[in-house]
Amino acid sequence: MTNPQTPSDLLLRANKITKNFGGLTAVNEVSVDLRKGEIHAVIGPNGAGKSTLANLLSGDLPPTSGHVALNGQDITGWTPERISRNGLGRSYQKTNIFRSFSVWDNVRLSAQSRTQPGPFNPLAWLTQANHMSDVNARAERAIELAGLQNRRQALAGAASHGEQRQLEIAMTLATEPQVLLLDEPLAGMGVAEAESMVQLLLRLKPYHAMMLVEHDIDAIFTLADQLTVMVNGQVIASGLPAAVRADASVQAAYLGEDH
Amino acid sequence: MSDSQAPLETLPRSLKILLGAGLLALAAFPFVGTDYYVQMVTRMMILAIFAMSLDLLQGVTGLVSLGHAAYFGVAGYVLAFLTPPGEPVSLWWTLPAAVGASALLALVIGFLVVRTHGIYFIMVTMAFAQMVFYVFFDNKALGGSDGIYINFKPEAILFDLENKKVFYFFTLALMVLVYGFLRRLLWSPFGRALAGIRVNEHRMRALGYGTFSHKLAAFSLAGALAGLAGFLWGAQSGYVNPELMGFHMSAHVIMMVILGGMGNFAGAIVGAFSFEYLLHVFKDLPAVGSFNLGKHWQLWMGLFIVALVILAPRGILGLFDSLLKGKAQHHD
Numbered sequence: 001m002t003n004p005q006t007p008s009d010l011l012l013r014a015n016k017i018t019k020n021f022g023g024l025t026a027v028n029e030v031s032v033d034l035r036k037g038e039i040h041a042v043i044g045p046n047g048a049g050k051s052t053l054a055n056l057l058s059g060d061l062p063p064t065s066g067h068v069a070l071n072g073q074d075i076t077g078w079t080p081e082r083i084s085r086n087g088l089g090r091s092y093q094k095t096n097i098f099r100s101f102s103v104w105d106n107v108r109l110s111a112q113s114r115t116q117p118g119p120f121n122p123l124a125w126l127t128q129a130n131h132m133s134d135v136n137a138r139a140e141r142a143i144e145l146a147g148l149q150n151r152r153q154a155l156a157g158a159a160s161h162g163e164q165r166q167l168e169i170a171m172t173l174a175t176e177p178q179v180l181l182l183d184e185p186l187a188g189m190g191v192a193e194a195e196s197m198v199q200l201l202l203r204l205k206p207y208h209a210m211m212l213v214e215h216d217i218d219a220i221f222t223l224a225d226q227l228t229v230m231v232n233g234q235v236i237a238s239g240l241p242a243a244v245r246a247d248a249s250v251q252a253a254y255l256g257e258d259h
Numbered sequence: 260m261s262d263s264q265a266p267l268e269t270l271p272r273s274l275k276i277l278l279g280a281g282l283l284a285l286a287a288f289p290f291v292g293t294d295y296y297v298q299m300v301t302r303m304m305i306l307a308i309f310a311m312s313l314d315l316l317q318g319v320t321g322l323v324s325l326g327h328a329a330y331f332g333v334a335g336y337v338l339a340f341l342t343p344p345g346e347p348v349s350l351w352w353t354l355p356a357a358v359g360a361s362a363l364l365a366l367v368i369g370f371l372v373v374r375t376h377g378i379y380f381i382m383v384t385m386a387f388a389q390m391v392f393y394v395f396f397d398n399k400a401l402g403g404s405d406g407i408y409i410n411f412k413p414e415a416i417l418f419d420l421e422n423k424k425v426f427y428f429f430t431l432a433l434m435v436l437v438y439g440f441l442r443r444l445l446w447s448p449f450g451r452a453l454a455g456i457r458v459n460e461h462r463m464r465a466l467g468y469g470t471f472s473h474k475l476a477a478f479s480l481a482g483a484l485a486g487l488a489g490f491l492w493g494a495q496s497g498y499v500n501p502e503l504m505g506f507h508m509s510a511h512v513i514m515m516v517i518l519g520g521m522g523n524f525a526g527a528i529v530g531a532f533s534f535e536y537l538l539h540v541f542k543d544l545p546a547v548g549s550f551n552l553g554k555h556w557q558l559w560m561g562l563f564i565v566a567l568v569i570l571a572p573r574g575i576l577g578l579f580d581s582l583l584k585g586k587a588q589h590h591d
Contacts, residue, residue, distance in 0.1 A: 058465065084467035096465070098458045109455050112448055113467040119452070119476035125444045129451045175466055 009035040011209040012088070012179045017056050017066030019049075019233075026052040028233040029066065033226075034179055034209035039201065041212045041224035041241075049233040050213045051093055054181050057211070058090045059083040070179065084113070089177030091168040093184045093213070099157030103148055103167055104139070106156050110174035111138040139174050145203070146170035147196060162193035169200065180210045186219055198222055221245075229253070266318060266522025267576060268445065268454070273583040274576065278525055285431055289424045298495070301427045303535045304434045305491045310515040310527035311441055312484035317513065318521030319445065320477050321457030322373070325381045325509050326388025327485055329368070330361040332504025334486030335493030336395065337361075339407040347411035350420070354413070357490040358483050364391070365482020366475070373474040376460075388509055396501040406500025409493055420494065430491055434528070437484060441524045453477055514564055520574025529576050537563060 012034040019027040027049045034040050042050050055061040057068055059080040067076045075083050098106050112135045117124030129135075143149060146166045151159060156167060165185055172180060185201070186194045198219050204210070205223075214220050220227065221241055228238040229250050237247045244250055267274070285304070289297050309331055316322040334357035341356065342348045372383045395401045412420040420426045444450045452473050455463045463470050493499045502508065511534065519530020541559040544552035552559075571578040 060465070080464045081467050081469050084465060090465060092465075096459065096462050098455060098462065100458055101454075105451075109451055110466050112451065113463075115448075117448060119449050119469075119473040125440075125447050125449050127447055128443075129446055129448045132448065135448075171462075171466065 009037065009209075011036055011071055012057065012211075013069045014053075014057060015067045015069070017053075017063040017068060019052055019056055019061060020064045025233050027056060027063075030230070030233075030235055032057075032211065032228060034211055036178070036209045037206050038225040039205055039210045039212050039223045040226040040228065041214055041220045042228045042230060043214065043217070043220060044230035047232075048230040050230055051183055052233075053230070054090060054183050054211070054213055058088060058181055084175060084177075087178040088181065089172040089175050089179070090181035091165075091172050091183060091185060093187065095161075095164045095168060097156045097164060097167055097171065099155075101156055102152065103154050103156050103159060103163075103170075104143070104152040106167055107142050107148075107170050107174050108135060108139040110171040111135045111142065113175055114138070138176065142170045142174035145173055146200065162189050162197075165189060165193075165197065166200075169197075173204070178208060180204065180208045181213075182210065183213045184215065185212070186214060186216045194219065267520060267526065267573065267580060268523055270523060270525060271580060271583070274525070274580055277579060277583070282435070289427050294423050297423050297427050299535070299539075301423070301430050301495055302492075303532045304427075304430045305488050305495065306512070306515065306535060307528040307531040308430075308434050308437050308491070309485055309488035309512055310519070310531040311437055311524045312481045312488065313512050314516050314521060314524055314527040315441060315444075315453075315477055315481045315484070317516050318523070318526070319450065319457065320453040320474060322474065322478070323381050323513070324384040324478075324481075325506075325513070326368075326384035326386070326391075327481070327512055328506075328508035329388040329391040329504045330365050330482035330485040331489035331492070331508065331512075332395075332499065332501070333364055333391065334358060334361045334489035335499040335503055336401070336407070338413070338490050338493045339402070339409050339499045342409050342411060342413070344410060347414040350413035350415040354487075354490055358486040361486025361489065362479050362483035365485075366479040369475045369478035369482070373471060373478055385506070385509070388504060389506065392501050392504050392506070395504065402500070404501060406498060406502075409497045409499065412494050412497075426495060430495075433487065433491070437487070438524055438528065441484075445524070449473070449476070514560070518564060518567060518574055520576035523576070526574050526576040529579075530574065533575055534560075 010033055014030065014032040016029040016031055017027060018025065018029055030053055032040065042053065044050050052061065056063045059078050062077050067074055069075065070083065070086055070088055075086065098109065112129060112132065115132060115135055143152065146169050148163065148166055148170055151163055156164065159167065169185060186197055189197060194216065201223055212223065224241050227241040227244045229236050229244060231253050236253055237244045237250045288300055292300065313324065313327045316324050337357040337360045338353055341353045368387045372380060372387065375383050396404050412426065418425050418429065420429060452468055456470050456473060460470050489503065492503065515530040515534045516527050518533050519528065520526030537560060538556060541556035542553050546552065
C-alpha cells in the first residue's frame with residue numbers, strides 16, 4: 001500500500017535520542033519518524049533497546065540527550081500523562097491493565113481520561129461515571145475495534161492472554177491517539193490470535209502513525225512500511241523492509257541465514 | 260491491596276439490608292439508651308466519619324496515611340480557638356472554618372507528600388503529622404501538652420447542641436450525609452480514577468491522567484472530612500489536646516478501616532464502631548492475680564486485629580458478606 005506523504009503526515013519525530021543508565025547506553029542516537037498511515041516496525045535481539053526507545057517516546061523515561069517532537073511540538077522531557085493527552089497512546093510488552101476491573105471498566109476508564117472534568121471540580125464528584133454518554137460511546141468503539149464485544153463483563157485479570165493483549169490495544173484506542181506505540185502486541189499469542197491481531201493492526205493503520213516493536217518476523221513483513229533494526233542500542237539499518245532485509249549487516253547481526 | 264481483596268465496592272443487597280437495619284437501630288437508640296451510652300455512640304459515629312475519610316485514601320486510592328489524625332485534631336483546635344471562654348460561638352461559621360483549615364493543611368502537606376510512593380508515603384505522612392503534633396505540644400500559646408477546654412458547644416440557633424440527644428442526631432445526620440456523599444463519589448469519574456490509581460497508577464499516567472492532581476484532591480478532601488470529625492469530637496468532648504493529632508490516633512483510625520473492611524466506606528463505619536466497642540471490652544477485662552488484663556488492652560486489640568486479618572482479610576463487613584452468602588446458598 002503506497003501512501004502519498006505530505007509534511008503533515010509526519011506525526012512523531014525522534015531526533016538522535018540517547019538514553020544512558022550509568023555506564024550503559026541503552027539507546028544511542030536513535031532517530032525515528034512516524035507518519036500517519038504507516039507502520040514503522042522496530043526489531044532487534046533482546047536487550048537491543050527497543051522497549052527503552054518506546055519508553056523514551058512515551059515519556060516513561062526522559063532521554064539523556066536528543067529531542068522528540070509530536071505534531072511538530074517538542075515534547076522532550078514531558079510527563080507520560082501530558083504526552084498521552086497530546087495524542088500518543090501506547091501498549092506495553094508486559095500486559096499492563098487494571099486486573100481487578102472488568103474488561104469494560106478498563107476501557108471505560110481509559111476513554112474517560114479524555115473527558116476529565118478535573119479532580120478539583122466538586123460538582124463532578126456527584127456525576128456518575130457510567131452515565132457519561134460520550135465516554136461510553138468511545139469505549140464501545142474501542143471494544144468493538146479490538147473484538148472484545150463478548151467479553152465486556154469478564155474480569156480483566158481472568159481473561160486469556162490473547163484477550164488481555166487485545167484489551168491493551170482497546171485501552172490505548174479508547175484514548176483516541178494519533179500515534180500508537182505498540183510494544184510486542186503479538187507476544188505469547190497463538191496462531192489464530194496473532195492473525196486476528198495482525199488484521200486489527202491493518203485496520204488501524206490508515207488512521208494512525210504506528211511504531212511496532214515486534215519479534216514475529218512474518219508479521220513484520222506483512223505489516224511494516226518502514227523497518228528499523230536495532231542492536232546494542234544502535235540503529236544498524238533503517239528503511240523499506242525489502243531493502244533492510246537485503247542488508248548484509250542485518251543478516252549477519254539479526255535475521256540469520258534462513259531469512 | 261491485591262486483586263483478591265474485592266473491596267465490596269458494590270454492596271450486595273443483603274449487606275444493604277443489614278446496614279439499613281443498623282441505621283434504624285442508631286435512629287432508635289437515644290430513646291432507649293442512657294446519656295452515657297448516647298455519648299458513647301455519638302463518639303463512635305464521629306470516629307466513623309473519621310474512618311470513612313481515611314478510607315478514601317487507604318481503601319479507594321491505595322494511599323496509606325500514617326498521619327491522618329493531624330487533620331482531625333487541627334479542626335478541633337480551630338473550634339477551641341474560636342470559642343470564647345464565656346459564651347458559645349456560632350456553628351454556622353466555625354464548622355466551615357474548621358473544615359476549611361483541615362482541608363488547607365491537607366492541601367499544603369499533600370502537595371509535598373503525594374509525589375512519594377509506598378513506604379515513603381507512609382513515612383512522610385507520619386513525619387508531617389508529628390511536626391503538627393509537636394507544634395501544638397511544645398507551644399503554650401496553642402495550649403501546650405495540656406490542651407484547651409471548649410466550655411460551650413457551638414450555637415446552632417435552629418437546634419440545641421448542648422442537648423446530648425440533639426448532638427447525637429446531628430452527628431448521625433452528618434455521618435449518613437458523608438457516607439452518601441462518599442458512596443456517590445466512589446462511582447463518579449473522580450472516584451473511578453482514584454480506584455484506577457490504586458490498581459495501576461503507572462497505566463493511569465500512560466492513559467493521560469494527572470495522577471498527582473487526583474491524589475492531591477483526594478488527600479485534601481480526606482483531610483476536610485477528617486476535620487469535620489475532629490470538629491465534632493472537640494465540640495462533644497469539650498476538650499482538645501495534642502493526643503488528638505498524635506501517632507496513636509492515626510494508627511487507631513487505620514486499624515478501624517482494616518477492621519471493618521476497606522474501600523467501600525460501610526466497612527469504615529463498621530470498623531469504627533467495632534474498634535470502640537472492643538476497646539471498652541478489653542479495657543474492662545479484670546485483673547488476674549497481679550496482672551491487670553484491662554491495662555494491656557492494646558495487646559488484646561492487636562491480637563484481635565491480627566487474627567481478623569488472617570481469618571477475614573476483607574474485614575468484618577467482608578465476614579458478614581461471606582456469612583450472608585453462605586446462608587443464602589443454604590436456602591437455595
